[in-house]
Amino acid sequence: MTEAIHLSCAEYVECLSSAVPGLSGGGGASALVGAIGTALGSMVGSLTVGKKKYADVEADIIAVMDKADKLRCELLGLMDADAQAFEPLAKAYGIPKDDPGRAAVMEEALRTACGVPLQIMRAACQVIELQDELADKGSALAVSDAGVGVICCKAALMGASLNVFINTKSMADRAYAEKIEAEADDMLSVYCARADAVYGKVLKKLR
């Protein structure tokens, strides 16, 4: 497996574009874009803490930054975890279609492949909440960074959802698939709107 997080940014996009085997595609890219969005939130915090003008909100900002640090590390880890979670599915596709054990192996592999993009979605939602607070309380000088950050996390949320739906679609256990899809749909419906509201708030401060 190619460890994407240790590639340089230039090498990573190069490997991604040539579909290097073992490198996660859209799922891993969603995780990285989410981590970039999270980092921009932390950047807003870094540019706020220690400034006299923002002394009143400093404790809140530090609490947000602690949560953002954990979520950024989680998202970075999910970048390569997505490639690993895809491996059993890639193997399952290789099982002959008339093998009686194929269906059960495939079903389990689809569940595994769904898990990481769902985690990416959950983390992106949490970061969108943090960015809402940062857009309100963070340094006015860095407000555009909060806006870019939240729109990156929205892209991570939407991107990862496609990697959930592509797997649930093929599941035989429809009750399980629909439960996962319902969770994904709920996250999309609440947090895409929330991200748009934060972006709108930032834009209003900027223009």
Next chain:
Amino acid sequence: MTEAIHLSCAEYVECLSSAVPGLSGGGGASALVGAIGTALGSMVGSLTVGKKKYADVEADIIAVMDKADKLRCELLGLMDADAQAFEPLAKAYGIPKDDPGRAAVMEEALRTACGVPLQIMRAACQVIELQDELADKGSALAVSDAGVGVICCKAALMGASLNVFINTKSMADRAYAEKIEAEADDMLSVYCARADAVYGKVLKKLR
């Protein structure tokens, strides 16, 4: 200056979150997210070319991939170019407010700082067009990657626009500022809708 494209993905998000001086913030991050989106488009192409099922569209896909390669390199270059374009503005802020030359230096610096995010926007729009074609003609197995790619380019477009508006807002020459803002607004209005349409098309194929 810290050369962001040669940092590993993990180091880059770490530097971004601690607001390392000389590293581009939201502008550079938008460029990288655009490059990731472009790479996902190329990945769809890489997984399509050479497949018998897609022989009819192979020449079109190769032409799209050539354009995507150039745009990916351009966006990666803009990642660090954004940090360089911000330097004169950072210096201009340091000029004493009663210096009679300050206004002219500041105006020129604002124009320079606007230029790179505008280029990021233009490149993202071109990639969204390419991804529309890839979502139609590319391998069905990689359609989710086309969807993640287009949503990343939409985030790059919207993110970079904030870095245009934050600079045009402070310009004294309102006619120039409004010209730039009109170009940015036109790109946002046409290409955000186009990206949503491509994403919707992908989602329809997936669910």
